[in-house]
Amino acid sequence: MRQVVLALALIAGLVLAVAAWLWGPPVWAAQRRARLRRQPFPAAWREVLRERWPYFAQLPPDLQLQLKEHIKAFVAEKPFIGCNGLEVTEEMRVLIAAQASLLLLNRRAGLFNGLRQVLVYPGAFVVDRVQNDAAGLVREGRQVLLGESWQRGQVVLSWDDVLAGAADPADGRNVVIHEFAHQLDQESGAANGAPFLGRRDRYARWAATLGAAFARLQRQVALGEPTLIDAYGATSPAEFFAVASEVFFEQPRALAAEQPALFAELAGFYRVDPLSW
Numbered sequence: 001m002r003q004v005v006l007a008l009a010l011i012a013g014l015v016l017a018v019a020a021w022l023w024g025p026p027v028w029a030a031q032r033r034a035r036l037r038r039q040p041f042p043a044a045w046r047e048v049l050r051e052r053w054p055y056f057a058q059l060p061p062d063l064q065l066q067l068k069e070h071i072k073a074f075v076a077e078k079p080f081i082g083c084n085g086l087e088v089t090e091e092m093r094v095l096i097a098a099q100a101s102l103l104l105l106n107r108r109a110g111l112f113n114g115l116r117q118v119l120v121y122p123g124a125f126v127v128d129r130v131q132n133d134a135a136g137l138v139r140e141g142r143q144v145l146l147g148e149s150w151q152r153g154q155v156v157l158s159w160d161d162v163l164a165g166a167a168d169p170a171d172g173r174n175v176v177i178h179e180f181a182h183q184l185d186q187e188s189g190a191a192n193g194a195p196f197l198g199r200r201d202r203y204a205r206w207a208a209t210l211g212a213a214f215a216r217l218q219r220q221v222a223l224g225e226p227t228l229i230d231a232y233g234a235t236s237p238a239e240f241f242a243v244a245s246e247v248f249f250e251q252p253r254a255l256a257a258e259q260p261a262l263f264a265e266l267a268g269f270y271r272v273d274p275l276s277w
Helices: 002-037 043-050 061-077 090-104 159-167 175-186 201-224 231-235 237-250 252-258 260-270
Strands: 080-083 119-122 126-133 137-147 148-151 152-158
Touching: 043 090, 043 159, 061 090, 080 090, 090 119, 090 159, 090 175, 119 159, 148 175, 152 159, 152 175, 159 175, 175 237, 201 231, 201 237, 201 260, 231 237, 237 252, 237 260, 252 260
Parallel strands: 080 119, 119 152
Antiparallel strands: 126 137, 148 152
16 A cells, blocks of 8 residues: 555656646746836836837837837846857847847747847857859858857847847848847748748748749849849748848838738738838
8 A cells, every 4th residue: 555655656746747847937937027027127228229229219108018028038038148259248138139029029929939049249250051052062161140040049140230230220131130030930940931820821821922022032133123122032931031021120111012912911920010100
């Protein structure tokens, strides 16, 4: 009898341990965010937004409040690592968190759940790449990058370009929006331009709309025509989604006028309407 009791106690302990492992982190995160909500948004952080990111002032008051809550959680939960001797400051954390959190407004998705850390370089950084050339040969080379998003949970950013993207909120170029759009895309697997959309019926319309817009951009680039969406978006569907996201948030009127179907799809995904700001 005693052995049976011990066995049952052991099983119960294992069940509790598994339950804590499965449900503990979300519960702890919810408790931490509840505590953060009770804390005021730091005055120094408001100054960072006012001085470094004019976009924030354009947002309606309710979205500003949402964004502040996201910023507090992002700074509290996501590790930042300086690279090439860069010392990460509070200003860097707040400015990056603010622009990344723009993509989460009105959405019930988590706080970039797959993101484990943000790496920040002082400026553009060099990476080694193995690529296939036009002849199908494998070649090694180096690339200079402003940002990068990795499926294994890292975003890499150039601080110089974070500042530049924040300073001009209407040029359609924002490295933080770009790389964190990739993070959303990668939550459903490898980046392919089709992030998690929820209902199954949305994928066909998404594929048709973004596929047509992607093909249009490729034709424009091939013909040397000027484009609203940066030509880099023509390299792959994943890059198209990220570049189109930059334009959606920073040049919404131009995008809605030129490609209303694309604008509508992105508005449905991001659940905001930048035309109203």
